[in-house]
Amino acid sequence: MQEEEILDALRDAIVTIDLAKVREVSEEALAEGIPALRAINDGMIQGMQTVGEKFQTGEYFLTELIAAGAVMEEGLKILEPHIKKDESRKIGTIVLGTVEGDLHSIGKDIVRMLLRSAGFEVIDLGVDVPAQKFIEAVRIRKPGILGMSALITPTMPEMKKVIGELEKNGLKLSLRIIVGGAPVTEEYAQTVGADAYGSDAMAGVNICKEWVTRGSRQ
Amino acid sequence: MKPRERIMAVLRHEEPDFAPVTIYTSLLSRGHGERHLRNMGLCLVEMGVSVYGIKTPKVKVQTVQDLASFNIDDRYSCIAKQKQTIERTYVTPVGNLSEKYKWNYTLFEWPVEWPIKTPQDYEIAKHVIDDTEYFLDEEEYVKTERILGDDGIMALGTPRSPLQSMLLELMGYERFSIDYHTYTQEFEDLYRVFRKKQLELYKVVADSAAEVVLLGDNINGIVTNPKLYEKYCMPFYEDVARVLHNKGKIFGVHCDGKLNCLKRLIEKTQMDVIEGFTPPPIGDVSIQDARAAWKGKTLWTNFPATLAMETGLDRIRQETIGILREAAPGDDFALGLTEDLGDIKSIHYEEILKTITETIMNHGKYPIGRV
Secondary structure (H helix, E strand, O other): OOHHHHHHHHHHHHHOOOHHHHHHHHHHHHHOOOOHHHHHHHHHHHHHHHHHHHHHHOOOOHHHHHHHHHHHHHHHHHHHHHOOOOOOOOOEEEEEEEEOOOOOOHHHHHHHHHHHHHOEEEEEOOOOEOHHHHHHHHHHHOOOEEEEEOOOHHHOHHHHHHHHHHHHOOOOOOOEEEEEOOOOOHHHHHHHOOOEEEOOHHHHHHHHHHHHHHOOOO | OOHHHHHHHHHOOOOOOEOOEEEEHHHOOOOHHHHHHHHHOOEEEEOOOOOEEEEOOOOEEEEEEOOOOOOOOOHHHHHHHOOOEEEEEEEEOOEEEEEEEEEOOOOOEEEEEOOOOOOOHHHHHHHHHHHOEEEEOOHHHHHHHHHHHHHEEEOEEEOOOHHHHHHHHHHHHHHHHHHHHHOHHHHHHHHHHHHHHHHHHHHHHHOOOOOEEEEOOOOOOOOOOHHHHHHHHHHHHHHHHHHHHHOOOEEEEEOOOOOHHHHHHHHHOOOOEEEEEOOOOOOOOOHHHHHHHOOOOEEEEEOOHHHHOOOOHHHHHHHHHHHHHHHOOOOOEEEEEOOOOOOEOOEOHHHHHHHHHHHHHHHOEOOOOOO
């Protein structure tokens, strides 16, 4: 296959949610000497963009979005180790987690997958994450963005607690904070001092992309 | 009317004296405050007692859990206490499956590791499901109903429908999404076995003392999209409704998420009750729109817990009045507290419940006028 055909095939594998094909074509891309970063950016990411558009128009649903993300992850496993040292597809770093007391992972996992596809390095702290763990991760990993999710209403105040602790520790100034989850509202996000509210996964990811495009907070 | 009569009237499409206001018993500790709330008219909904038992003759279930430091009476320290993991292994002649659960905030088990991890696990899962036998065991249910008297109703909570179980209990959303598109045959085979087995359960339930059956599906159109809902949930509800309606049971489904994209499909189902229906800001269908779309179905509306966050009792009173205004004149309408509201600021949980109940009793007289 020619380079363009391979890139098209990578795009197709994502859009048609074809795990076997993405593996096969990723290997082929490397064998044909296509730079890994080009295969990712001009192949798979283009495919994810098409999936995102189909999702926005209602042709695709969340299952397709997630499955396409998983297909892309499979391709990344093959291609990423071959990205040259002086190249990087990372556009930003985000620490992500579901707040303490809440074990729901669906929303957070969707956001993680979409952020990864968009080129973010995602430090996923998992579910039921205590405030201290968020603080430590921000202190050590120095992300530009912190994302918190909650699905059980009584656990929502944990967001406020984390933000309060970040302020106390002088870590909030260099950070943008986005919150989301079914019971969370724009009003609540403002009340607790978050910088943004993601009404759904795509909206949240778009806000993060906009932030990194605009540059760091400082 | 007594609380039980009031909610039953609405569930039977009859006229209540006031809009019913209910709460799951699991969300209300017993004692003085609870007695006061009951006397005010708050109706208890007991969902924690079953009418059936389960046997798995060929599958052994091994459970490991550490409950040493778990204090179930101390609901406000649950976050600190809920770190225990429950590990369960299903030992079958065709292989083993393992899963891990943690205690969720409201003391439900919540999966953190699902039994289906690889495509090979489907065969074992099918074996576990197929081995399950349901039998009538309603002594405790009948006894609890007698004790509850007119203070509340028994509602039999049944397991999630096969698709929702596969999604939330067997594989998790990521695996579910991948397998649905990639391992189609395995996915469909498992679904068929599951559906057949669950219908056996409803035949047992139909012959039981349970009058109100609430299927705990947690429907959210974002997760269970219209395609999935139409292909899997609707036909299953149809079968369940037929079995239950033949024996005069009332059949409801817990639909607590965003339902706008499912609005037209829900209208076509044979369910009698849309339970846990949650209006904005958590849901995306207003009470008014829901009533217009789902005529003939009881809208058992959840008080959106978000409305109680970072607010005061005045705001809660106003929001409750707003709900009544939308529900007017109140046919086929009940307000149900199905989420843990927790404490807000320094206001105790029971004060919140008192405010909601009081507002309903002050403004919810049927037919509800312009509040």
